[in-house]
Amino acid sequence: MQDAIGDYEGIRPINQQKNMLVTASIVAYHTRQEDLDRVLECALRSPIGKIYLIDHSTHDALRLKVADNPKIHYIHSLNIGYGGGHNIALRLAVDAGAKYHAVLNPDIYWSDNVIAGLTEFMEQHPDCGLVMPRICYPDGSIQRLCKLLPTPINLLVRRxxxxxxxxxxxxxxxxxxxxxxxxxxxxxxxSGCFMFMRCDVLQRTGFFDERFFMYAEDLDLCRRIGQVAQTVYYPGVSVCHKYEKGSYKNRKLLKCHIRSVIQYFNKWGWFFDPERRRRNSACVRTIKHTIPNRL
Structure with missing residues (x-):
């Protein structure tokens, strides 16, 4: 693996901050500078011990822009995919003793005390392995990013x-x-746009499956976390997400999306997937009593 990820080889966590409570990672690929500046500003003013910026761009121009900030650990890497990039950071975070790790999309930003709120939620709910805050569009309307485990019909018909x-x-x-x-x-x-995860759970489930270059890697990891811990939507704090939907606009990304969907169903089952049926039914049953006569 190390021969494929540029200057990650031989890196060890900066300052070896043991018992670091929260770390975060951002994977960039020729990301718009204004988006990256905004998410970094949000992360820097939050109680995050280390921010791992994994840069998959064809050059390392970002290195100079963040070199003076000791809270940012910059790594320029060959493009090994979205999940693969975050895995570089997750290995370092676990090695540094982080208790929680936040996976952040570059087009995420927030204004309130999101990280502190999610940390407090996890401290109060030790059975939770992954929590996602309320996700909103820039105009404040909610993005409905809570989903059941998909069938092939769900992912193919809608596209x-x-x-x-x-x-x-x-x-x-x-x-x-x-x-x-x-x-x-x-x-x-x-959704993988903002994943706040418990590191000891990730050590049990494994990190992102790097066979998914882009798309479906969050679905796969969320599903594996859900096998050993709770995966929870918590609207007590909220973030904004620009939600570019790149595969709807770019043919190359569309092909990547289709390939990942096929890989997902090859891994978990196409039409025969008893776990999908069981977990979806349990989710609906649990929530149904709060909204009677709506299903």
């Missing part, structure tokens, strides 16, 4: 079948549009 009424009907259940997003709830699939 390629031109029947809007069918897509709406499928998405209503799959995206949990029936759920009350003002409530904390255990959800089997949470």
């Amino acid at each position: 390629f079948v031109p029947f809007e009424s069918l897509r709406r009907r499928l998405d209503y259940r799959y995206e949990m549009q029936w759920a009350d997003y003002s409530r904390t709830m255990e959800v089997p699939s949470l």
Whole structure:
């Protein structure tokens, strides 16, 4: 692995901060500077011990921009994929003794005390392995990123079948549009745009599966965490997400998305997936009593 990730080889955590409570990682690939500056500003003013900036760009121009900040650990790497990039940081974070680690998209930003709020939530809920805050569009409207574990129909019909009424009907259940997003709830699939995870759980489940170059790696990891701990949506704090939907605009990213979806179902099962059925049913049953006559 080390021969594929540039100057990561031989790196050890800076200052060896044992018992570091929270670390975070951002994977950049020719990211817009204003987006990166904004998420770094949010992370730097938060109670995060170390921010790992993994740069997959074809040059390391970012190195000079962050070199003077001791809180940022910059690593220029060959592009080994989104999950692979975060795995570089996760290995360092675990080695440094971090208790929690936040995976951040570059297009995320926040204004309130999100990290402190999520840390407090995890401290009060030791059975939780992953928590996601409320995710909003820049205009403040909510992004419904809580989902059930998908069937092939969920992921393929919503992208390629031109029947809007069918897509709406499928998405209503799959995206949990029936759920009350003002409530904390255990959800089997949470978005990878902001993942706040317990490191000792990650040591049990393993990190991101690097066979997924991009897309579905968050779904796969969330599912594995859910096998040993709770995966929770917590609306007590919120972040903004620009939500570019790159695979809807870029043919290369679309091919990457399709390949990852195929890899996911090859791994977990296409139409025969008893765990999917069990966990989805349990999620719906648990939440249903709070919103009667809506399903």
